Amino acid sequence: MTRHDLPAVPTARASQDPHHDVVSPVTGKVIERVRLMTVDEIANAISHRARSAAALPRREVLAFLQRLKTNLAARREVLVETTMLETGFIASDSREIVDGAIEFLEDFELFVHEHVALSRTVRHSYGHGPQREMRIVHRPFRTVAAMVPQNASFTLAITIIASALYAGCRVVLRPSLQCAASAVVLADLVEQSGPPASSVLIVNSLAAEFAKASYVADDVDLIHYIGSNQYALSVFTDAFAAKKSCLLDGQGNGVLYVDRTFPVADAVRLITAGATRFNGETCTSVNGVLVEPEAYPAIRDGLVEAFRALAVGDPADTGTQVGPLFSQAQAQRLTHDLRAETTSRVLCGGDAFGAYFTPAVVDGVSRGSVLAREGLFGPALWIQPVPEGELFEWLRANQFPLSDTILSTDSELIRAFAMNSRAARITVNQDPSVESMFEPWGGYPPSGLNPVSFWIEKYRQAFQLDGRLRDILSASGEA
Numbered sequence: 001m002t003r004h005d006l007p008a009v010p011t012a013r014a015s016q017d018p019h020h021d022v023v024s025p026v027t028g029k030v031i032e033r034v035r036l037m038t039v040d041e042i043a044n045a046i047s048h049r050a051r052s053a054a055a056l057p058r059r060e061v062l063a064f065l066q067r068l069k070t071n072l073a074a075r076r077e078v079l080v081e082t083t084m085l086e087t088g089f090i091a092s093d094s095r096e097i098v099d100g101a102i103e104f105l106e107d108f109e110l111f112v113h114e115h116v117a118l119s120r121t122v123r124h125s126y127g128h129g130p131q132r133e134m135r136i137v138h139r140p141f142r143t144v145a146a147m148v149p150q151n152a153s154f155t156l157a158i159t160i161i162a163s164a165l166y167a168g169c170r171v172v173l174r175p176s177l178q179c180a181a182s183a184v185v186l187a188d189l190v191e192q193s194g195p196p197a198s199s200v201l202i203v204n205s206l207a208a209e210f211a212k213a214s215y216v217a218d219d220v221d222l223i224h225y226i227g228s229n230q231y232a233l234s235v236f237t238d239a240f241a242a243k244k245s246c247l248l249d250g251q252g253n254g255v256l257y258v259d260r261t262f263p264v265a266d267a268v269r270l271i272t273a274g275a276t277r278f279n280g281e282t283c284t285s286v287n288g289v290l291v292e293p294e295a296y297p298a299i300r301d302g303l304v305e306a307f308r309a310l311a312v313g314d315p316a317d318t319g320t321q322v323g324p325l326f327s328q329a330q331a332q333r334l335t336h337d338l339r340a341e342t343t344s345r346v347l348c349g350g351d352a353f354g355a356y357f358t359p360a361v362v363d364g365v366s367r368g369s370v371l372a373r374e375g376l377f378g379p380a381l382w383i384q385p386v387p388e389g390e391l392f393e394w395l396r397a398n399q400f401p402l403s404d405t406i407l408s409t410d411s412e413l414i415r416a417f418a419m420n421s422r423a424a425r426i427t428v429n430q431d432p433s434v435e436s437m438f439e440p441w442g443g444y445p446p447s448g449l450n451p452v453s454f455w456i457e458k459y460r461q462a463f464q465l466d467g468r469l470r471d472i473l474s475a476s477g478e479a
Contacts, residue, residue, distance in 0.1 A: 020204070022180050025088040025324040025355040026315060032086075032181035034204040042203055042213035046143065046172055046220060049198045056140075060196040061165045062109050067193040068161075069105035075185060076102070082182045083154060088324035088355065090315040093278050101158040104437040108162050111438055115454055121469065133469045138460040140168030141221035141245070145214035147207055149227045150326055151281045153179035156226060157186060159437055161200055163455035170199045172220065174210040178326055211235060215242035222247065222459065229374075229400065233446060247458060248447035252283040252402030253375030254432060257391060257417065258299060259292040262407040262429070267295075268302035270407065270431050271381070276310060276322055276359055277433040280379035284403040284425065284432045287375035288365070289383040290394055296385035300363065303383065304348045307359040310379075322379050324355035331357040334378040338362050341369045350380065373399045388413070392420040402443060405432045424452045 022032040037045075072079065076098055084094040124132040144164045148156040153176040164171045175183035187202040203210060207227070214220045215238060222245045225235040229250040239246035256274065258267045274286035291299045315323030325331045331352035338350050338360055349360035360380035365371050371382050372394070386394055395404065404423035406414055418426045424443020425432070442450045442458070450458065 020177050020180060022086055022178065024085040025326055025328075026085055028354070031082070032184060034177075034180045034184065037203055037205045037209070039209050039213045039216075042172075042205060042210060043217050045201055045203070046145075046213065046217040049143075049170065049201060049219075056165060056168050056170075056196055056199055058166060064165070064193055064195050065105050065108055065162055068189060069102055071189045071193050072098070072102050072105065075189060079154070079182060079185060082185060083179075084315050084323075086179050086181050087150070087279075088315055088326065089278055090320050090323045091318070094315070097155055100437055101155060104158060105162065107438075108166075112166055112456065115456070132467060135465045135469055136462055137465050138462050140460050143170040143172060143217070143219045144222045144224055144459055145172045145174075145210070145217070145220045146224040147174045147210060147227060148176060150176035150178040151278065151283075152226075154182050154186065155437060157183070157202075159455060160224070161190070164459045165195070165199055167456045167459035169222070169459050170197075170201075170219075172201045172203060172214070172217075174203050174205060174207065177204065177206075180204055207231075211238065215239065215244065221245060221461075224458075225249065232444070236446070245449065245461070246447075247442075247450040248444050249442070249450065250444045250446070251375070251377070251400060252444075253288070253373070253398050253400040254284055254286050254403045254405065255288045255290065255395060255398055255401070255423075256286045256405040256407065256432070257290045257386075257395075258295065258407040259388070259410065259413065260295040261409040262295075264295065264298045264302055267299055267407050268306050270429075271299075271303060272306040272310075274405070274431045274433045275381040276307075276379040277431070279323055279325060280359075280381075281325070281377055282433055282435070284427075284435055286381055286405065286432060288372060289381055290386040290391060291383060293385040293387060296383075300347070300361075300383055303361050303381075307361050308348050310359045312356055312358055322357075322359055325357055325378055326355070328352070328355045330378070331355050334376060334380060337371065337376055338380060341365060341371065344369070344371070344382070367394055367397045372397055375400065391417075395421050395423075398422070400445070403427065403432050405430075 018036050020034050020036055021030045024031045079098045080094050083097055121133050121135045146160045157173055157175055161171050190200050214223050223239045224247045226249040232248045232250045236246050236248055271286055271289055310321045311319050312322045313320045335350055335352045338346055343366055344362050344364045347361045349358035351358045357378055362382045365382040365384055401423040403425040404421040405427040406417045407429055408414055414428055440452045440454055442452045
């Protein structure tokens with residue numbers, strides 16, 4: 001449930017240099033230099049592939065995905081190291097990203113065979129003979145143009161390529177420029193794996209240039225934007241004006257509630273992992289912790305102790321638990337945001353040195369504060385004692401409720417929490433930052449076209465077939 005906090009569609013470019021240098025937050029050095037495509041180049045590339053378009057047989061798609069899996073596995077170590085250098089994620093998290101993608105492709109055929117969509121037929125009249133019927137059926141979009149963010153660029157690229165191709169669509173993908181190094185490797189591996197009928201195009205460009213090209217490309221039917229909330233609605237508006245369908249996935253603000261029935265040590269362990277895994281830079285990271293007042297002192301003190309003990313440093317070192325953020329600017333912004341409210345108090349951490357940031361715990365946050373409403377992006381969290389009677393008011397104050405978590409052994413409270421939360425994903429007594437590439441996705445509030453659903457379903461357009469369907473389908477042997 002992808003959702004993210006750093007700009008994805010800048011409106012202007014500082015210079016006219018047609019290249020982009022990927023600077024590692026780990027070393028501060030350039031690890032890749034890529035040429036940026038222009039609007040015209042992207043549009044022409046899409047048009048060229050559209051002219052050579054042919055149907056995508058699923059057996060060929062599945063065979064390609066297995067070849068891609070094999071090629072990814074052969075380049076695993078390069079991809080792990082590249083991921084670590086461009087993101088700052090620690091070694092174990094970087095391995096999880098690459099190994100998760102390999103496993104996803106390995107098991108993708110098993111997954112799709114378990115989730116075959118069922119056709120549904122409705123009669124025109126239930127008082128007369130079924131002479132005429134209506135059926136919901138699906139057709140693929142011709143081409144999906146997708147933009148993915150830096151905190152999950154590789155994972156989302158693999159998920160989108162596999163899901164869109166299996167749905168019958170072609171894919172034009174714009175990875176995050178911060179992750180252009182791994183994108184270069186992926187583009188080479190895709191080409192080596194032989195995608196059917198020129199069906200995959202990976203583009204390095206400014207996000208704004210990619211969006212403009214997608215708006216004017218006739219063959220692009222669907223634009224899938226995954227990135228900062230700051231630009232999501234403008235993408236939606238521009239796509240609407242261009243007569244394109246649009247899916248939005250913005251950032252989330254993960255809130256967790258823990259009551260006195262849940263063991264303190266387990267709660268501290270789960271919360272610490274959920275707030276700092278992948279450096280606290282995922283859409284399901286724990287941003288805020290609401291605690292039943294009786295349990296608050298023990299939970300607060302336990303978290304402060306745990307956060308102070310976290311080792312910050314070179315992500316390649318085996319003892320490192322938190323690596324650098326994506327940039328020095330991000331670390332400085334997080335430091336500022338944690339201290340922006342006059343009533344809040346930093347209990348530990350919250351200092352930036354370069355792109356590195358010491359994990360922080362903050363208390364004294366008000367329900368109407370920016371932190372409570374919009375969340376944060378990094379290895380930090382706010383914590384607040386909240387009586388059960390006020391819990392749901394705090395949940396409703398969340399502007400981006402994509403993932404809420406409850407730690408409790410009270411089954412009635414868990415049920416009430418799930419019914420009153422507006423989040424698209426509810427996690428019970430587990431670390432919410434642990435995600436699966438197979439899991440349903442969606443639920444970003446402004447995107448009504450993107451409910452929680454499987455990825456393949458997102459890339460197929462539902463429509464109604466109306467007429468004497470039974471006679472027609474019986475004659476063709478499809479009834």
